[in-house]
Amino acid sequence: MAGAISTPLAYRVGIALILVAGTTAAGLAYRDALLGARAQAAAEFGRRATLQHAVTREVIGRYSEALFGLASVFTVNAEVSREEFVQDTTRLEPHVSGAQAFEWVPVVSESDRAAFELARRRDYRQRGFEIIDFDGDAHPHRAPSRSTHYPVAYIHPLRGNEIALGFDLIAGPTQAYLERARATRQMVVTSQVQLVQDKPGDLGVIMVWPVYRSRGTVVPGPAAGGDRANGGEFIGFLQCVFRVHGLLETVSAAPQDRGLEMLFVDDSEADPARRILFYRPAAGDTAPPPATVGEFRRGAPFVKDLPLTVGQRDWHVLYRPGPGSAIGPLVTAPFVRASAILAVTVLLAGLIRVVGRRTALIRHEVAQRTTELSESRRQYSSLLHALPGIAYRGTYGERLKLTFVSEGTLQLTGWTADEFVSGAIHSRDIIHPDDTARVRAETRAALTAHRDLELEYRIRTRAGDEKWVLSRGRGIYSADGVLRGIEGLIIDVTRGKRAEFERLAIERKLLETQKLESLGLLAGGIAHDFNNLLSAILGNANLARMGLPAKSSVDPQLRAIESAAMRAAELCRQMLAYAGKGRFVVETVNLSALVEDLLPLLRVSIGPGVSLHLELPRELAPVRVDATQVRQIVMNLVMNAVDALATRRGAITIETGETEVDRALLARCVTGTTLPAGRYVHLAVTDSGSGMAPDVIQKIFDPFFTTKFAGRGLGLAAVLGIVRGHNGALLVQSEIDHGSSFRLFLPAASAGPASTANAAPALRPARGHSGDVLVVDDEDAVRSVLVAIMQALGFNPRGAVNGHEALNLFRENPGRWTLVVIDLLMPGMTGEETLKAMRVLKPDLKALLISGYDESGTLGRLQANGARVAFLAKPFRHEVLEDKLRDLQV
Numbered sequence: 107m108a109g110a111i112s113t114p115l116a117y118r119v120g121i122a123l124i125l126v127a128g129t130t131a132a133g134l135a136y137r138d139a140l141l142g143a144r145a146q147a148a149a150e151f152g153r154r155a156t157l158q159h160a161v162t163r164e165v166i167g168r169y170s171e172a173l174f175g176l177a178s179v180f181t182v183n184a185e186v187s188r189e190e191f192v193q194d195t196t197r198l199e200p201h202v203s204g205a206q207a208f209e210w211v212p213v214v215s216e217s218d219r220a221a222f223e224l225a226r227r228r229d230y231r232q233r234g235f236e237i238i239d240f241d242g243d244a245h246p247h248r249a250p251s252r253s254t255h256y257p258v259a260y261i262h263p264l265r266g267n268e269i270a271l272g273f274d275l276i277a278g279p280t281q282a283y284l285e286r287a288r289a290t291r292q293m294v295v296t297s298q299v300q301l302v303q304d305k306p307g308d309l310g311v312i313m314v315w316p317v318y319r320s321r322g323t324v325v326p327g328p329a330a331g332g333d334r335a336n337g338g339e340f341i342g343f344l345q346c347v348f349r350v351h352g353l354l355e356t357v358s359a360a361p362q363d364r365g366l367e368m369l370f371v372d373d374s375e376a377d378p379a380r381r382i383l384f385y386r387p388a389a390g391d392t393a394p395p396p397a398t399v400g401e402f403r404r405g406a407p408f409v410k411d412l413p414l415t416v417g418q419r420d421w422h423v424l425y426r427p428g429p430g431s432a433i434g435p436l437v438t439a440p441f442v443r444a445s446a447i448l449a450v451t452v453l454l455a456g457l458i459r460v461v462g463r464r465t466a467l468i469r470h471e472v473a474q475r476t477t478e479l480s481e482s483r484r485q486y487s488s489l490l491h492a493l494p495g496i497a498y499r500g501t502y503g504e505r506l507k508l509t510f511v512s513e514g515t516l517q518l519t520g521w522t523a524d525e526f527v528s529g530a531i532h533s534r535d536i537i538h539p540d541d542t543a544r545v546r547a548e549t550r551a552a553l554t555a556h557r558d559l560e561l562e563y564r565i566r567t568r569a570g571d572e573k574w575v576l577s578r579g580r581g582i583y584s585a586d587g588v589l590r591g592i593e594g595l596i597i598d599v600t601r602g603k604r605a606e607f608e609r610l611a612i613e614r615k616l617l618e619t620q621k622l623e624s625l626g627l628l629a630g631g632i633a634h635d636f637n638n639l640l641s642a643i644l645g646n647a648n649l650a651r652m653g654l655p656a657k658s659s660v661d662p663q664l665r666a667i668e669s670a671a672m673r674a675a676e677l678c679r680q681m682l683a684y685a686g687k688g689r690f691v692v693e694t695v696n697l698s699a700l701v702e703d704l705l706p707l708l709r710v711s712i713g714p715g716v717s718l719h720l721e722l723p724r725e726l727a728p729v730r731v732d733a734t735q736v737r738q739i740v741m742n743l744v745m746n747a748v749d750a751l752a753t754r755r756g757a758i759t760i761e762t763g764e765t766e767v768d769r770a771l772l773a774r775c776v777t778g779t780t781l782p783a784g785r786y787v788h789l790a791v792t793d794s795g796s797g798m799a800p801d802v803i804q805k806i807f808d809p810f811f812t813t814k815f816a817g818r819g820l821g822l823a824a825v826l827g828i829v830r831g832h833n834g835a836l837l838v839q840s841e842i843d844h845g846s847s848f849r850l851f852l853p854a855a856s857a858g859p860a861s862t863a864n865a866a867p868a869l870r871p872a873r874g875h876s877g878d879v880l881v882v883d884d885e886d887a888v889r890s891v892l893v894a895i896m897q898a899l900g901f902n903p904r905g906a907v908n909g910h911e912a913l914n915l916f917r918e919n920p921g922r923w924t925l926v927v928i929d930l931l932m933p934g935m936t937g938e939e940t941l942k943a944m945r946v947l948k949p950d951l952k953a954l955l956i957s958g959y960d961e962s963g964t965l966g967r968l969q970a971n972g973a974r975v976a977f978l979a980k981p982f983r984h985e986v987l988e989d990k991l992r993d994l995q996v
Contacts, residue, residue: 121455128451132444139440148408155410155425157493157595158366162423165356166416169205169346170293171605172198173315176208177344178612180317186210188229188260195262204356205346206301206310207267210260211275211284212342216251226259226272238272240302249274256284256343267303267347275343278302280312284343286418287316295417297372298350298380309380311353313346313417320616354384364389369402369424370414383421388428399424442471495575495597498526498533502553502581502592506533509591518575518598520568538564538572545577553581553589562599574603637675637958638885640981644671645891648984652898668983675981694855695733697762697789698722704740711741712748712758721761727854729787735828736789742825743791743848750795750846761790767851771837776807777826778835778851786835786851793847798840806838875900875996877924882912882940883956884932888980892927892956895984899991901925909935913943920947925996930957941968941975949973952994956980 179194180186195208214222219237227235237257239249246269249255256275261267275284279299287294293316298309318338354370370383385395385402396402403409406426414421449467496515500508511523525531537545541563552559559579564572579594647667654661701722712718740760747758765788772779798806807826825848829836832852840846879901883889889905896903901924906912909932916923926944930937941953952974968975976990 124454125451128447128454132447132451135447136440136444139443143440144407151408151425151427152410155366155412158368158425159412159414159423160597161494162368163414166414169202169313170315170417172202173293173313173344173346174609177315177317180210180341180344181319182616191260192262202346204348204353206349206352207270207303207347208260208262209258209270209345209347210342211256211345212259213340214255214257216253216255219255222257222259223272229260230264230271235272237274239274239277244302244306246273249277252276256281259342269303270301273302280314283312283314287314287343288340290418291316291318293417295419297375297419298383301347301349304349308349310347310349311383312348315344315346317341317344350383354386365428367391367402367426367428369396369399371399371422371424373420373422391428393429402426442475446471493595495595497593497595498579499593500591502589506592508533518567518573518596519565536565536567538566540564553592556581556583556587559592559594562603573598573600575599635958637980638888640671640675641958642885642887642891644668644675644981644983645888645895647671649891649894649898652984671981672983692730692732694728694730695736696724696726696728697736697787697852698724698726700733700736701740701760701762701789704737707741708744708760711745715755716748716751717757719757719759721759721763723763726762727764727785727787729852730855731832731852735831739825739828739850740789740791742822746822746848747791747793747795747846750793750797752796754795756794756845758794759790759792761788761792763788764854765851767835772835775835775837775851777830778833781833781835781851781853785854787854788849788851790847790849792845794845797842797844797846799842803838803840875991877901877996878922879903879925879927880906880912880915880923881927882906882909882932882937883927883929884908885929888929895987896927899988908932909937909940909943912940916944917947920944920951923948923951925991925994926951926953928953928955930955938968945973952996954978954990954994956982 176194176198179190183190191208191210198208199205212222214237223236227233237249237255238246240246249257252274254276258270258273258275261271264271275281280296283294283296294314296312296314298311300306301308301310304310318340320338365388367388368384368386370385372381372383375381382397382399387393387395402424403426408427410425412423412425414423493512493514496518497510497512498508499510500506507529508526511526513523515521515523515526519536521531521536526533534542534546545561545563548561549559559577559581562574562576565575566572576597576599577594578597579592581589582591582593584590644667647664651661651664651668654664701720705720709718744758744760751758765786766784767781767786768783772781772783806822826836829850834853835851837849837851838846839849879896881889881892881896881903882905883892884907886907889907893903893905904915906915912926912928913935916926926941928937928941932940935943937955937957941951941955945951950973953968953976955968955975955977956979957977958980974994976994978987978990
């Protein structure tokens with residue numbers, strides 16, 4: 107700074123040295139500050155990219171959760187109609203808005219192909235529906251014969267996707283992914299493929315979920331040909347079809363940091379041209395998308411590469427800050443520091459002349475920095491407000507002392523940030539007592555090992571609610587490794603944990619249901635075989651009585667045999683009803699007599715140490731009920747009482763009678779509270795067991811609720827349903843250590859005869875019959891008895907051991923046969939199939955169907971067009987057989 111007078115050489119040298127020293131110091135300060143600012147910017151960018159990636163993973167997870175829920179529908183239901191499929195997928199659409207279509211793809215064997223195509227023609231009312239392939243020009247044609255087909259059976263929405271209906275995916279580009287999903291039993295996501303419903307060049311990805319049904323479920327229709335492995339039957343695939351752009355645009359449209367650019371890459375794709383899936387620019391960025399990963403990385407100050415596994419495909423997402431990102435202003439601090447040092451140097455060199463300019467410059471810099479600091483704080487506050495949880499910072503000694511908590515704590519916990527910072531409430535106080543020790547131990551272990559902390563635990567809110575949270579944090583250490591504090595993020599994961607618990611509960615319920623079905627199948631099979639044996643016993647006893655002279659001395663013994671056989675048949679009917687194969691018939695019964703019929707079974711069930719007391723008056727008003735269902739009530743209540751007694755000795759009392767019931771008593775019932783007051787017939791089962799608390803009584807009728815270590819939890823739920831079905835009321839009274847009482851009230855029926863026992867009636871004189879009868883039954887004993895009875899009635903019977911033999915005999919002379927008596931369940935050809943084949947030769951053929959099971963709708967199908975068909979359940983008396991013959995007019 108030369109003036110009018112020349113400055114001395116020493117002074118000029120001194121000024122030059124000050125300028126050189128100041129410039130050097132400014133450069134060093136700028137370098138150090140720039141390195142620190144870049145490190146801070148890199149940490150900020152990494153944190154924001156990690157938060158954005160967590161949101162992206164959560165959104166993609168919704169699609170697999172949606173497919174899992176839809177797969178559960180096919181797992182637990184024997185058959186899902188198109189309407190049910192559309193209803194279920196419609197409910198999923200708000201959660202998977204980027205999906206183009208949901209598809210159901212069953213396994214169809216070649217032998218079931220025609221039936222499958224016919225069913226779909228009915229579903230879609232398309233006369234020309236068939237399983238199709240596409241040639242090289244994307245033209246559809248009928249698929250050739252294959253041992254197995256994977257046709258698209260259901261699509262929703264159908265509009266715009268009609269061309270894919272019936273497409274055999276076993277010959278499509280995704281066949282390898284389908285087989286992988288079937289082999290691994292897990293969801294698979296395909297690479298980018300050309301969708302048949304889109305124009306060339308529009309690529310899509312497909313989420314494929316293999317569906318296995320639990321063993322024991324009956325799978326009707328074409329899907330029944332699936333394999334059985336690992337305890338389940340494979341029945342097909344559920345698919346969620348996306349256009350690639352539509353899927354990832356939906357994912358990236360979730361709440362996010364718009365200052366970041368995102369690039370989705372598929373590492374599992376062998377074709378480099380198809381590895382890049384989607385590019386999302388930052389807000390306001392109009393630059394063209396990058397063609398390669400290298401181009402995306404080029405020129406970016408920071409790039410973070412995070413993995414994203416989707417349906418066994420290795421995707422990953424690259425993040426970089428976009429133009430105008432909030433990270434940019436962080437690098438201005440080094441320049442300010444260097445400028446300050448240079449300004450001081452100039453101040454020293456220019457002395458008083460630059461004091462005024464320097465003062466103005468400092469004021470300008472302070473105003474600029476204040477504005478930048480206020481904007482930085484505003485952006486920081488906005489980011490914390492958008493976080494789905496709590497951001498916190500604090501010091502960590504004997505206990506955590508929070509120095510900062512974001513405002514999200516009010517929504518998550520009910521307490522404000524000020525209450526946590528001031529110490530009015532401590533973070534440890536809101537942790538669930540069962541999780542406190544674990545959280546403390548894992549936190550200390552992570553901080554001691556200088557590693558990041560991540561754990562899930564429960565908290566209790568101010569309102570007393572319980573929530574699951576995910577806590578992620580890290581320690582803050584000094585240069586010598588001493589812990590100074592901790593900072594992190596707490597996110598509410600209650601919905602995810604509840605979904606996981608519900609999934610586990612569904613799996614347990616499915617396992618219990620499978621056990622119940624296995625027991626039902628066993629009971630049904632035993633009852634069926636016993637009915638065949640009882641048919642032979644009862645039939646031979648009938649034949650013996652028919653041949654006896656009047657007042658024979660052995661007639662009482664034969665009557666006893668018939669009566670015992672019918673009582674055994676009643677037990678079989680109870681077993682069939684338990685197996686779901688019985689016929690439910692409402693009849694007028696006497697409750698006392700009904701309970702007496704169950705006594706042999708009850709005494710076997712209660713076991714030693716338990717005494718059974720009965721109060722069953724014979725003079726009792728009758729009731730109109732399904733006897734089998736009421737027997738189920740008695741059995742369930744008695745078994746419940748046995749469980750209540752556990753290992754202790756006690757008594758169970760079964761009581762019937764008539765009661766005047768008022769409105770006050772009905773109001774205390776668990777069902778039937780709106781019934782009119784009046785006289786009712788009651789059935790009570792009382793035990794001297796452990797009793798129940800009031801909160802347990804409120805839950806005992808919930809399906810699958812049980813207080814036993816192992817049990818189905820369905821008995822009392824079934825009791826409640828049966829009582830409601832009979833328009834009755836049910837009163838439950840219980841007290842801890844004083845036993846329980848279940849009292850059923852049923853409206854009395856009008857006076858009339860009530861069913862009481864299975865005594866054998868006197869034989870009516872046999873009518874005279876004539877004509878040839880064909881008797882078809884695979885059980886030799888049953889067939890022999892039927893042939894003998896038919897012969898005793900005047901017919902000319904001929905026996906056949908199966909459907910094929912019977913059909914061959916019938917073809918020799920169809921006009922010869924007056925009647926066909928045929929068993930419904932036979933190996934090879936069933937009775938229904940055999941009768942249909944015979945009616946092709948003789949349409950007016952009369953038939954009597956017999957079975958140890960219920961006829962299950964067969965009678966209605968075979969009575970079409972006025973055909974004469976009757977059904978007779980095994981075992982049966984001679985008189986009932988004659989009544990059926992009279993109905994058929996033979």
